[in-house]
Amino acid sequence: MIIHKPFAEECVENAWPPKPDRLIKTYVVNLDEPATQRWNSIVSLHIPEIKDLIDSLKLFLLEISPEFKFLIDIIDTELPGIADTLPAPYGDEIKGISQASGIPLVIAQDQNGKVYHGRNLDFGFPLSWRNITWPLAEKLRTVTIQVNFTQNGKLLFETTTFVGYVGVLTGVKPNVFSVSMNERYGFQGGYVGLIEWIFNINRAQSFNTLAVRDVLTKSSSYSDAVEYLSKTVILAPCYYILGGPESGQGIIITRSRKISDYFEMLGKDNLWFIIETNYDNWKPQPSGDDRLTPAIRCMKKYGLQNVTFASLFNVFSSRPVLNKSTVYTALIELSTGRLESYLQFCIDS
Numbered sequence: 001m002i003i004h005k006p007f008a009e010e011c012v013e014n015a016w017p018p019k020p021d022r023l024i025k026t027y028v029v030n031l032d033e034p035a036t037q038r039w040n041s042i043v044s045l046h047i048p049e050i051k052d053l054i055d056s057l058k059l060f061l062l063e064i065s066p067e068f069k070f071l072i073d074i075i076d077t078e079l080p081g082i083a084d085t086l087p088a089p090y091g092d093e094i095k096g097i098s099q100a101s102g103i104p105l106v107i108a109q110d111q112n113g114k115v116y117h118g119r120n121l122d123f124g125f126p127l128s129w130r131n132i133t134w135p136l137a138e139k140l141r142t143v144t145i146q147v148n149f150t151q152n153g154k155l156l157f158e159t160t161t162f163v164g165y166v167g168v169l170t171g172v173k174p175n176v177f178s179v180s181m182n183e184r185y186g187f188q189g190g191y192v193g194l195i196e197w198i199f200n201i202n203r204a205q206s207f208n209t210l211a212v213r214d215v216l217t218k219s220s221s222y223s224d225a226v227e228y229l230s231k232t233v234i235l236a237p238c239y240y241i242l243g244g245p246e247s248g249q250g251i252i253i254t255r256s257r258k259i260s261d262y263f264e265m266l267g268k269d270n271l272w273f274i275i276e277t278n279y280d281n282w283k284p285q286p287s288g289d290d291r292l293t294p295a296i297r298c299m300k301k302y303g304l305q306n307v308t309f310a311s312l313f314n315v316f317s318s319r320p321v322l323n324k325s326t327v328y329t330a331l332i333e334l335s336t337g338r339l340e341s342y343l344q345f346c347i348d349s
Contacts, residue, residue, distance in 0.1 A: 011298040015317035016310035024160060024328060024341040026146040031156065031217075035089035036096035039164070042145070043100040046163040049142040050101050053162075056139045071191055078198050085203065090210055093166045101164065109272050110307035113247025117178040117332040118312040119170055120344065121160070122278075122325040140327045141343050149216075157216040160330045160341040167209025168216060170330045174337025177222040177244050179229070180330070181212055184237040184255070185278045193235030193257060205233040205257070212240070222249050229253055230260045239276045245334040252276045272304045295321045309333070309340065322346050 027042050043050070061068040083091040083098075097103075109115045123140055143163040149156045159171040172178040196202040206214070211232050219225040222244030229240040230253050240253040243266075250266030252274055262282065266274050275281065277291045285292050298318050302311040309331045316322060316329040323346050330341040 009294045009297075009320060010318050011294075011301050012314050012318045014314075016313040018313065018342045022342045022344075024144055024146045024343060026148060028148050028150055031089075031149055031151040034096075035092035036099070039093060039097050039166075040100040042147075043097050043164060046143055047101050047103075049139075050164050051103060053139045053143055054103065056136055060136045071194075074195070074198060082198060085197065085200075086207075086210075090166050090213075097164050097166070103164075109247060109250065109266065111272075111304045114307075115243045115245060115247065115249055115266075115334040116307055116309075116312060117172070117180070117241070117243040117250075117334060118316060119180045119182075119241070119330050120316045120321060121169060121327045121330070122323065123327055137325050137327050144328050144341075144343065146339065146341050158337070158339045159213075159216070160328060160339070165209075166213070167207060168212040169209055170341075171212060171216045172332045172334075172337055172339050173216050173219070175245050175335070176220065177225045177242055177249075178332045178334055179212055179215060179225060179243075180241045181208055182239040182241065182276055183278050184239055184280075197235065205235055208234045208236055208238050222246070226251055226253070229255075230263075233258050239278075241274075241276050243332070243334050249334075250274055252281070254280060272307065273299050275299070289320075291321050291323070294318065313342070317344070319346065 029038050029042070031038065058072050061072060083094045085091070086094070123137060140162060145161060145163055147159050147161055149159070155174065157171055157173040159168045161168060161170070168179075168181075170180045193202075193205060197205070197207075211229060211234055215225045215228050219228055222242065226242055229242070234255060234257055237256050240255060241251070242253070243250045248267055252264040253260050254262040254264075262280070264274055264276075264281065266272075268274065275292060275295050277285075277289075277295075279285055279289075279292070281292055295315060295318075298315045298321070302315070312331055313329060322344060326344045326346055328341050329344050330339065332339050
């Protein structure tokens with residue numbers, strides 16, 4: 001693959017601080033409110049963007065392969081019934097969102113042992129320099145929000161998510177643990193588990209991102225969260241990445257649908273960080289989509305003594321870690337529960 005100079009590998013040093021208008025807006029979801037109502041005030045502000053995103057997502061799937069039309073047709077016809085099959089409170093939340101919208105949706109530690117968790121949310125297809133991924137990332141930026149979930153008048157957990165999406169891809173339970181989920185490329189995809197669920201072939205499994213929200217809601221410790229996400233049967237292969245407030249608490253859980261295939265612990269090879277993209281990181285990375293090697297190189301360049309929000313944001317802003325399908329960067333400081341998320345843009349120069 002030939003990469004033009006604007007997209008060559010780099011370790012930037014001046015991306016932090018990002019411009020204030022890239023800070024993702026925060027909303028509150030009160031879990032004490034009825035599930036059918038708790039998202040209404042947020043959804044009502046973003047109805048055109050949600051509809052536009054859904055149309056773009058369907059087009060995106062069809063451009064990948066016309067064969068995905070069968071999956072789109074299934075979702076269009078069966079989605080109303082799926083809500084009734086989901087565990088509480090997710091089905092009622094989806095119904096409330098549908099009614100409100102009118103639509104039938106890296107861990108590191110510093111030299112003192114303070115643990116940080118960061119991620120780029122990329123949404124697209126491998127080889128994300130291709131034009132096909134750019135419009136979808138642009139649509140997702142318009143519905144990206146930060147949500148603080150409260151219960152009994154207190155903050156329970158924080159997430160970076162999308163309007164109308166009840167699962168969690170990125171979240172933190174302050175002073176307890178952080179968690180993010182990455183898609184695992186190259187394995188039996190989630191459509192198999194989804195079809196099993198829709199046609200009631202097997203519902204003794206969990207949607208991947210609902211499992212993340214479950215663990216944020218119910219788990220009271222880092223170890224409990226690791227155990228839950230290691231053992232829960234899920235619809236699709238993925239990677240769960242968790243961090244904790246104690247020195248050395250960090251893990252990548254490589255999941256197949258029924259079992260955990262591999263665990264990578266913070267401190268392996270005497271490194272102060274662990275990194276996951278969308279491929280098994282103990283194997284050679286694809287030559288056309290190797291984001292792991294450049295990320296490792298940039299982390300080593302900054303060093304253990306410089307693990308901060310600034311250095312992590314610079315790493316996440318370095319190509320090809322930053323690419324055309326990157327929607328946002330989230331940064332978490334485990335000892336304080338501080339979560340900051342910023343929209344990302346991979347410009348051509």
